[in-house]
Amino acid sequence: xxxxxxxxxxxxxxxxxxxxxxxxxxxxxxxxxxxxxxxxxxxxxxxxxxxxxxxxxxxxxxxxxxxxxxxxxxxxxxxxxxxxxxxxxxxxxxxxxxxxxxxxxxxxxxxxxxxxxxxxxxxxxxxxxxxxxxxxxxxxxxxxxxxxxxxxxxxxxxxxxxxxxxxxxxxxxxxxxxxxxxxxxxxxxxxxxxxxxxxxxxxxxxxxxxxxxxxxxxxxxxxxxxxxxxxxxxxxxxxxxxxxxxxxxxxxxxxxxxxxxxxxxxxxxxxxxxxxxxxxxxxxxxxxxxxxxxxxxxxxxxxxxxxxxxxxxxxxxxxxxxxxxxxxxxxxx
Amino acid sequence: xxxxxxxxxxxxxxxxxxxxxxxxxxxxxxxxxxxxxxxxxxxxxxxxxxxxxxxxxxxxxxxxxxxxxxxxxxxxxxxxxxxxxxxxxxxxxxxxxxxxxxxxxxxxxxxxxxxxxxxxxxxxxxxxxxxxxxxxxxxxxxxxxxxxxxxxxxxxxxxxxxxxxxxxxxxxxxxxxxxxxxxxxxxxxxxxxxxxxxxxxxxxxxxxxxxxxxxxxxxxxxxxxxxxxxxxxxxxxxxxxxxxxxxxxxxxxxxxxxxxxxxxxxxxxxxxxxxxxxxxxxxxxxxxxxxxxxxxxxxxxxxxxxxxxxxxxxxxxxxxxxxxxxxxxxxxx
Numbered sequence: 001x002x003x004x005x006x007x008x009x010x011x012x013x014x015x016x017x018x019x020x021x022x023x024x025x026x027x028x029x030x031x032x033x034x035x036x037x038x039x040x041x042x043x044x045x046x047x048x049x050x051x052x053x054x055x056x057x058x059x060x061x062x063x064x065x066x067x068x069x070x071x072x073x074x075x076x077x078x079x080x081x082x083x084x085x086x087x088x089x090x091x092x093x094x095x096x097x098x099x100x101x102x103x104x105x106x107x108x109x110x111x112x113x114x115x116x117x118x119x120x121x122x123x124x125x126x127x128x129x130x131x132x133x134x135x136x137x138x139x140x141x142x143x144x145x146x147x148x149x150x151x152x153x154x155x156x157x158x159x160x161x162x163x164x165x166x167x168x169x170x171x172x173x174x175x176x177x178x179x180x181x182x183x184x185x186x187x188x189x190x191x192x193x194x195x196x197x198x199x200x201x202x203x204x205x206x207x208x209x210x211x212x213x214x215x216x217x218x219x220x221x222x223x224x225x226x227x228x229x230x231x232x233x234x235x236x237x238x239x240x241x242x243x244x245x246x247x248x249x250x251x252x253x254x255x256x257x258x259x260x261x262x263x264x265x266x267x268x269x270x271x272x273x274x275x276x277x278x279x280x281x282x283x284x285x286x287x288x289x290x291x292x293x294x295x296x297x298x299x300x301x302x303x304x305x306x307x308x309x310x311x312x313x314x315x316x317x318x319x320x321x322x323x324x325x326x327x328x329x330x331x332x333x
Numbered sequence: 334x335x336x337x338x339x340x341x342x343x344x345x346x347x348x349x350x351x352x353x354x355x356x357x358x359x360x361x362x363x364x365x366x367x368x369x370x371x372x373x374x375x376x377x378x379x380x381x382x383x384x385x386x387x388x389x390x391x392x393x394x395x396x397x398x399x400x401x402x403x404x405x406x407x408x409x410x411x412x413x414x415x416x417x418x419x420x421x422x423x424x425x426x427x428x429x430x431x432x433x434x435x436x437x438x439x440x441x442x443x444x445x446x447x448x449x450x451x452x453x454x455x456x457x458x459x460x461x462x463x464x465x466x467x468x469x470x471x472x473x474x475x476x477x478x479x480x481x482x483x484x485x486x487x488x489x490x491x492x493x494x495x496x497x498x499x500x501x502x503x504x505x506x507x508x509x510x511x512x513x514x515x516x517x518x519x520x521x522x523x524x525x526x527x528x529x530x531x532x533x534x535x536x537x538x539x540x541x542x543x544x545x546x547x548x549x550x551x552x553x554x555x556x557x558x559x560x561x562x563x564x565x566x567x568x569x570x571x572x573x574x575x576x577x578x579x580x581x582x583x584x585x586x587x588x589x590x591x592x593x594x595x596x597x598x599x600x601x602x603x604x605x606x607x608x609x610x611x612x613x614x615x616x617x618x619x620x621x622x623x624x625x626x627x628x629x630x631x632x633x634x635x636x637x638x639x640x641x642x643x644x645x646x647x648x649x650x651x652x653x654x655x656x657x658x659x660x661x662x663x664x665x666x
Contacts, residue, residue, distance in 0.1 A: 026377075031569050032485050033411045033553050034381035036477075039372055044359075047456060048367035051425040051470060053463045078366045092384040092425075092470045123380060130386045132465015137384060137425045139472035141370075152365050220366050236364050 035123035046084035051137035068110030075140035083213030084142030088123035155218035155237035159280035168268025173199025184260035191253035202275035215289035219279035243304035368456035379417035384470035401443030408473035416546030417475035419453035427463040488551035488570035492613035501601025506532025517593035524586035535608035548622035552612035576637035
């Protein structure tokens with residue numbers, strides 16, 4: 001312990017964070033009080049903030065690379081769902097106790113991987129000590145052509161409802177992170193790794209940004225569970241909607257798990273941390289949306305439709321019966 | 334307890350935060366995943382982030398109105414020092430345990446007062462539960478005409494060094510918040526209230542934004558102590574500098590305290606939380622800078638000058654002797 005040099009705030013900035021800002025023209029090597037963002041002509045700035053806290057959003061024993069990667073991913077996911085291309089982010093880091101060089105180096109590596117994957121760089125931030133839990137608070141900014149941000153509130157009766165990727169993997173991945181014996185015996189080691197990775201390393205669909213912007217009437221990212229988030233989208237749009245549960249896309253690993261534990265269906269469609277994009281597309285635009293997604297390499301599934309508000313929000317099984325979902329989404333309080 | 338209704342995340346947003354976003358065109362009543370910022374033509378966006386944590390940046394028993402006001406003030410202070418006019422902010426709030434309606438209402442009131450004072454409104458944010466300490470993480474964005482942001486790094490040998498307002502009040506205010514008996518007997522109740530207020534309710538100099546932008550070669554806000562922050566400005570500008578300690582402006586209350594406890598001088602110029610603006614202005618621009626500040630109602634004092642890097646950074650007393658300041662600024666780690 002005694003030969004570990006003390007790490008100060010200036011060291012943290014210089015050693016770990018300045019390299020992440022090296023390609024941000026307006027970050028000034030993190031040696032100023034603020035960063036500068038110059039939106040290209042004709043672009044609006046879309047801004048979102050998400051904080052993740054140890055013991056709430058990630059397990060305390062998690063790899064710092066995964067934690068840092070996820071902190072940026074959950075913010076970028078919001079930008080993608082709005083049709084905005086990620087540009088920069090600010091990170092406010094609250095560290096419990098003395099900074100740990102190995103933790104900081106791993107966090108830097110995770111952010112570096114995430115930046116590269118998502119095409120954005122560090123603009124600024126703050127580092128403080130906390131007597132409480134480790135927390136990473138990120139604000140991300142992206143660009144969208146003027147007036148083209150995609151809202152939650154644009155869904156119209158008659159729209160088709162689509163979701164990208166697969167749903168529920170992160171719920172199962174979290175079970176496996178908590179206990180490696182959680183899965184039934186028909187899942188392979190590769191299945192385990194896939195599901196854990198879906199929880200630890202969400203991959204926002206950058207390739208969906210343009211199809212969403214060009215064709216969706218409404219969109220949001222699925223972060224608090226498909227069921228609850230769909231209900232929020234319908235509320236914001238003042239419409240009703242039907243999701244056909246048998247059309248919800250599940251991964252092969254999740255499908256194998258469901259074969260043995262069919263009661264998990266509810267958990268998968270009400271659990272959180274999917275970071276997929278939920279969007280509604282008018283009938284007339286749906287063929288072009290599907291074609292653009294295919295060209296962009298984004299898997300999308302039509303899972304339901306938007307109906308008039310009076311018909312409410314419903315989840316149905318293959319026989320057309322309403323599913324009683326109980327609580328519909330993750331709640332902090 | 335049993336008749337206290339449970340407050341959920343949606344309630345927090347709707348009851349306490351949506352009113353703060355009512356005048357933000359791009360906040361969409363906080364019912365979307367992200368906010369939209371449309372910079373006026375010819376404007377750059379300046380962004381800064383600061384987090385304040387209970388037990389570190391404010392006393393746990395503090396009034397929520399003061400805490401919330403200060404959380405926004407410390408961010409706006411950075412924007413002012415960069416010559417940027419505050420526009421919007423995002424708030425990520427980490428609440429320990431179940432939300433308390435009275436605390437949230439007070440925090441809303443404090444933010445509302447701060448918004449009005451600083452001319453900015455809420456754009457978005459996040460609310461989460463934490464097993465740790467209450468924390469408010471804010472990212473603020475302001476506008477500055479293209480290419481006109483004022484940097485830390487622009488100071489040149491020969492510049493005059495100015496500071497707004499008075500220095501060291503917050504250090505004394507914190508002493509009084511911790512113990513109302515801390516002050517010597519020659520201070521009045523009004524002095525006590527003034528000093529506590531300077532700690533609890535920093536008032537960024539909005540009126541200094543234009544004089545700073547139009548005349549300063551370099552500027553930063555004084556948040557970690559005048560001595561340390563001046564050293565940072567000199568380092569960023571690759572210059573040396575001299576501060577004449579007897580020219581540093583102190584309030585009447587601080588002057589009375591210093592009369593009885595002259596050894597506090599070091600604490601006042603190395604302590605933090607001043608939220609004044611430190612700027613350097615070339616000889617030729619200094620008369621116009623002083624005149625513009627007077628017209629804008631901003632008190633400024635010339636406290637030193639910038640010298641070549643080889644001469645280093647020095648604090649001198651009235652006799653021209655170097656002061657041994659020990660540690661120069663507030664450090665988290």
